[in-house]
Amino acid sequence: MKLSHRIVTLRTKNPFVIARGGSTEYRVVCITVTASDGNIGWGEAAPSKFYGETADTVVDVLPLLAAAIEGMDGWSLEAMEHALARAIRYNGAARAGVSAALHDLVGKRLGVPLYKLWGLDPVSSPPTSFTIGIAPDEATLLARVAEAEQYPILKIKLGTAWDERIVRAVREAAPKKVLRVDANAAWTPKSALRIIPALKELGVEFVEQPLHPGDLQGLRFVRERSSLPIVADESCLVAADVPKLAGAVDGINIKIAKCGGLREALRLVAVARAHDMLVMAGCMIESSLGITAAAHFAPLLDCADYDGAALVSNDPYAGATIDGGAIRIPDAPGLGVTLRTS
Ligand SMILES: [Mg+2]
Incomplete structure (x- = not known):
């Protein structure tokens, strides 16, 4: 099993800004695994500085990951993902990129799409939301909402001094759409409980990550007093985090770049279901290669942000x-991803 890679700089159509900042350029690492029989698989690592990764750290750990699976036959996905996790802690995006490539390889060898390998029916996939990032002013915000016309569900990024006005403006511009909000850990329990009644009145469906990721007590406090469901994103990386969040949140947001692989993503779904939680999955800024890996388990989700x-x-x-x-x-x-021709 050989690993090769290339770094791709993705440019966003608009500056993508959330509570902790933003950019227009995102570097991802496209990974190719080549098996000894000549078959290949593709996967993408979409690193996030928030979780301690950059494209450079991904590239730095690839030799370690390659060594971990070197002698393996490329079929035993469970054992290979376990070996990747044992090779290095954290570095979820790097491991997820290799995991996706290994799943692509197995699907290609068998001649079946990954969702079929998993026994899933694409018809069960929920619709995805489209993200409205933090805009510098109301006119820009409304232009972004207009650009998102084709999407029936909007996820609004909050964590500004004018959060309620943002949601009110989006609601007025899109009276019929499902709205969700994501504070990306920017609120305190007090500010969360102050704004949630207004969000409820504006028909918001749920609130994602209102508080600091480590503040599970605060999340529990807010959830007990909130009229809207609370979904953990930054507080929930891997399946082992879910039991700790039981009772503190209503749901979790799975991302392969956080959890480190597609098998772990499936475990997150199972553990969250066992705790009767809402199961959502999301993504980073990534290419269609990255998104497609996560799209194959969309049939298992209640909500998607792809x-x-x-x-x-x-x-x-x-x-x-x-x-x-x-x-x-x-x-x-496999993943069914091709190079774009136009
Ligand atoms: Mg989020």
Whole structure:
């Protein structure tokens, strides 16, 4: 099993800003695994500085990950993902990129799309939301909402001095759409409980990560007093985090870049279900290669936020699509991702 990579700089159509900042350029690492029989698989690592990763740290740990799976036959996905996790702690995006490539490889060898390998029916996939990042002013905000016209569900990034006004403006511009909000850990329990009644009145469906990731007591305090469901994102990385969050939140947001692989993503779904939680999955800014890996388990979700590639203007790949908010998973073997030709 050989690993090779290339770094791709993705550019977003608009500056993508959340509570802790933003950018228009995101570097991802596209990884190719080549098995001894010549078959190949593709995966993408979409690193986030918040979780301590950059494209450079991904590239730095690839030799370690390659060594961990070197003698393996490329079929035993469970054992290989376990070996990757044992090789290095954290570095979730790097491991997820290799995991996705290994899943792609197995699907291609068998000639079946990954969702079929998993026994899933794409018809069960929920529609995806489309993200409205933090805008510098109301006119820009409204322009972003207008650009998102085709999407029936909007996820509004909050964590500003004018959060309630933002949601009110979006609601007025999009009276019929499902609205969700994501504070990206920017609120305190007090400020969360102050704004939630207004969000409820504006028809918001749920609140993602209101508080600091480590503040589980605060999350529990807010959840007990909140009229809206609370979903953990930054507080929930791997399956072992879920039991600790039981009772403190209503749901979790899974991302392969956080959890370190597709098998771990499936474990997160199972553990969250066992705790009767809402199961959502999301993404980073990533190309269609990254999004498509996560799209294959979309049939297991209640909610999806798979707009990472739709926010990008120079996506090198074609794979899953989200036109009109409907997640379409490719039917070709493995991940079913190809290089974009136009
Ligand atoms: Mg989030």
